[in-house]
Amino acid sequence: LWGAGATSSRLVAGTTSLHLDLEQELAMLAGMETALVFSSGYLANIGVITALGGPGTLIVADEHCHASMIDGFRLSRSRTESFTHNSVEDAGRLLSDRPEPRALIAVESLYSVLGDEAPLAGLLALAEEHDAVLLIDEAHSLGVTGTGNFQGCGSVAGTALAGHPNVIMTATLSKALGSQGGAVLGSALVREHLLNRARSFIFDTGLAPASAAAALAGVRIIRAEPWRAESVRSNAAALAAGLAPVLAARGAALDRAAGAVQSIAMPSAESALAAARAARTAGVRIGCFRPPSVPDGISRLRLTARATLTPEEIEDSCAVLRGILEELP
Incomplete structure (x- = not known):
């Protein structure tokens, strides 16, 4: 039994078996190796961007990226450039002559205002070409998009993006999953890095157990009812x-x-x-x-x-x- 709140940071005493079960099943749903649950999608985006960014990182972001990503760019102290909405060519132009040793491409798989899709296959090829991380916000895709056996699993699952070492995904638990909270999904190495570097995870009280349980139920419904x-x-x-x-x-x-x-x-x-x-x-x-x-x-x-x-x-x-x-x- 748990109380109404997590009582403390996830790294202190705020992690329950519900959080761990949710992370495992969320990663399986999205086709990623691991997941790390935050108390909101906003904090998930801020956490991963600030943990990956810094003065030696160039961030190339779609001009329609969500405010939570934009705030992450600012807090990361990275040089940030915007590219024309959904233009792989423009993103490539910005990456081609960068002096920074690291680069991150930030997009949403489905954009929240226009509702249109990002050209993820082209962006993945660009990330591979420039040895960049492709950060994909799946807030409006998880639970909605997907084909074949991956109905509702999002735009990453079942594609070349799933489990790719250059790809990191963020998600909210408050839309299709019907709860609240957020998550960052990627490799085990990414998760370990966030545990040590993502301030919005380290110093924030963990997601309430009831919200974790509700999101876990949502994940199971998506899998059972495509x-x-x-x-x-x-x-x-x-x-x-x-x-x-x-x-x-x-x-x-x-x-x-x-x-x-x-x-x-x-x-x-x-x-x-x-x-x-x-x-x-x-x-x-x-x-x-x-x-x-x-x-x-x-x-x-x-x-x-x-x-x-x-x-x-x-x-x-x-x-x-x-x-x-x-x-x-």
């Missing part, structure tokens, strides 16, 4: 189809997503906020992204599909959103 990942993607496609006519009439389209997120471009931050409020009043909860949380000019409504949405719920949601979008100036 239909859920397929259902998420098919429901996201149904949302896109239901909104396509009204968007086409406005000369617009959805940013086609590979996972649960469907992103609708809005003409302004004000219109995005007003649309999200109107949808919520009508019983449809959607995300709203606007500056300063995203760059100027890319305000979006974000629709996130669930595995258990019914056809009636999808149509009702689309009807509400069609009405709102038709009234936009």
Whole structure:
């Protein structure tokens, strides 16, 4: 039996058998050798980036990387350069003439605002060419993407990326897994390095045992019920189809997503906020992204599909959103 909290740092007395079981099964799910669980996905990204970075490391990051990664770049004291979104060529240009002995390429496998996929195969080839670490944030992929026998295992599992010595993966436990917390997945050497160098792990109270147990249950559900990942993607496609006519009439389209997120471009931050409020009043909860949380000019409504949405719920949601979008100036 455990209390409500972990009581101390993982390295002192905050590690339970639940944490260890979660790390083992999470690594198996994602196709990585080991996992290390943090108290949040935010701290997982900060921990791994600061542990790997420093004055002798160049970080080459996609311009759409999450704020938790950006804060990690800043805290690491590494020279950091951004490359054009999803451009392997631009990332390669930045790596080609670096003076630093070490390099890290930072991306998300599925981007949280646009919902589009990173070109992971091309980025892995680039990491191999330049002897760089490829850091992949799987926050929006784990539990959603995957093919064949790897449904829901994410974008790394079942590919050449899984277990690759140049690849490190981070994940949140708060989205598809339905709990809270985060993790860094990689080789045993990476895990050992983080145990000694990741300050956001070493000096933070461990993830609450109840949250670890909930995340572990989520991992087991993903493995036992692969239909859920397929259902998420098919429901996201149904949302896109239901909104396509009204968007086409406005000369617009959805940013086609590979996972649960469907992103609708809005003409302004004000219109995005007003649309999200109107949808919520009508019983449809959607995300709203606007500056300063995203760059100027890319305000979006974000629709996130669930595995258990019914056809009636999808149509009702689309009807509400069609009405709102038709009234936009």
